Amino acid sequence: MADEQTSSASPRWARLRTIIAVVLLSLGLVVALAANVTTWTKDTLLDTNDWVAAVEPLPSDDRVSAALADLIVDELTIATEDLRAQARAALPPEARFLTEPIVAGLQRVLREEAMKLIQSQQFTDIWVKVNRLAHEQLVAILKGEDNELLKTSGGDVRLDFRDAVVTVREQLGPDGQQLIADVPEDAGVIVIASSEQLAEAQDAVSLLDTLGVVLPLLATAMLLGSIAVAVGRRRFLLAAGVGLAIVAAITLIALDVARGEVLSLIEDATVRSAAGAAFSITTDGLHSQTVGLLILGLLLAVAAWVAGPNRYAVLIREYARQLFNRVRRAAEEDDRLADLEPVSNFVRAHRGVLRLTGVVLALIVLIAWKQPSWVTVLVTACLLAAYLGVLELLAPRRPGGGGAPAG
Numbered sequence: 001m002a003d004e005q006t007s008s009a010s011p012r013w014a015r016l017r018t019i020i021a022v023v024l025l026s027l028g029l030v031v032a033l034a035a036n037v038t039t040w041t042k043d044t045l046l047d048t049n050d051w052v053a054a055v056e057p058l059p060s061d062d063r064v065s066a067a068l069a070d071l072i073v074d075e076l077t078i079a080t081e082d083l084r085a086q087a088r089a090a091l092p093p094e095a096r097f098l099t100e101p102i103v104a105g106l107q108r109v110l111r112e113e114a115m116k117l118i119q120s121q122q123f124t125d126i127w128v129k130v131n132r133l134a135h136e137q138l139v140a141i142l143k144g145e146d147n148e149l150l151k152t153s154g155g156d157v158r159l160d161f162r163d164a165v166v167t168v169r170e171q172l173g174p175d176g177q178q179l180i181a182d183v184p185e186d187a188g189v190i191v192i193a194s195s196e197q198l199a200e201a202q203d204a205v206s207l208l209d210t211l212g213v214v215l216p217l218l219a220t221a222m223l224l225g226s227i228a229v230a231v232g233r234r235r236f237l238l239a240a241g242v243g244l245a246i247v248a249a250i251t252l253i254a255l256d257v258a259r260g261e262v263l264s265l266i267e268d269a270t271v272r273s274a275a276g277a278a279f280s281i282t283t284d285g286l287h288s289q290t291v292g293l294l295i296l297g298l299l300l301a302v303a304a305w306v307a308g309p310n311r312y313a314v315l316i317r318e319y320a321r322q323l324f325n326r327v328r329r330a331a332e333e334d335d336r337l338a339d340l341e342p343v344s345n346f347v348r349a350h351r352g353v354l355r356l357t358g359v360v361l362a363l364i365v366l367i368a369w370k371q372p373s374w375v376t377v378l379v380t381a382c383l384l385a386a387y388l389g390v391l392e393l394l395a396p397r398r399p400g401g402g403g404a405p406a407g
Helices: 002-046 048-055 062-079 083-090 093-118 121-142 162-170 173-179 195-229 233-264 269-282 284-306 311-333 338-349 351-368 374-394
Strands: 157-160 189-193
Touching: 002 048, 002 195, 002 233, 002 284, 048 121, 048 269, 048 284, 062 093, 062 269, 093 121, 121 195, 195 233, 195 351, 233 269, 233 284, 269 284, 284 311, 284 374, 311 374, 338 351, 338 374, 351 374
Parallel strands: none
Antiparallel strands: 157 189
16 A cells, blocks of 8 residues: 555656756746846946946947047037137138038048047047046945045036047147137036936845846756756756757847847937947947857757767767776876876765766856856866866776666
8 A cells, every 4th residue: 555655656746846847947047047137237337347348449449439529529519609600700701601611621620630539549548547437436326335536416426528528629729729719617518317316226236236146046046956856857957058048049139139229219320330339349248148158058958968868979978988998098007097096986986976066166167257258168168077077087987887867
């Protein structure tokens, strides 16, 4: 009677484990999708070094520098109350038809000077320093920390690039400065957020800071938990790998769609081109990190396939086993491993724990690494494979101890 109860409970327990594994796998993949974007957003927006690395290439891009030059020229010409009136007043009546060409020529000169400035190393250095300083102070404000260099004015946070406008004016020389006599105090000053928006932003930053740490750990725990609970662990490892690859593909597609949607809202061709370049440059870290996630998923799927019963997978394992045996026999013939017999015995006795330790350490590296790229994933995978290979070389399986894995 007890045997019948045990045999009937066993299939039910297996089904329950499978259901739990499927739920954990599904939730883990959803959380992994959110974690991938959240960690990149947290690192880029809240870490000054990552922010500077993301925005430093912007001025060197021709499309971005052209848009910035137009913006500076607009600020200079708008700052002059009546540029055309001044040009008209400076010309005799019979030559006033030259007003528009003169104004257009001045704007062309302004744009050329602005482009030279923006593409110069001097501007790049200033751009990096200003971004670093402004980002440090802005993050301090968003985190509610005290700072002396950047303060809110009437509850507003302001972006000020007036110095760039003044520098372009100074490079025009005396003739150009006669037409643009003064640069108003508010030229190039932009209000970023109001006091109400600042409070909301501070709450969002606090949440982002927390989620950027919790979500990767939660996704990893769920995916590992699904594999540990599953009856067929190899199949769930394969599913996890394929799922991560799909999550990465969805993210890359969504990134491309988001870029198209943002650019479709911009009518001006120059600004749209610059915005496209800026979007690609600033999200390069997310793209690289997502490609790394794609590679990780594919590697997990390949590892699960190689461990499976497919005849090609069996041939690959058999070839690898023969290769390890040849290397070991060659070393033993030269007495190179004679002093390593205690190590071999230890590895053979603790093979499972040592393998798990290597896998856990590899996961810790990938989770702790800021914005891991596909290179990081490949190097980590190669090091893990080398480590597992050394374990196999030191303590190969006993003859007859291996077969096609179940599941």
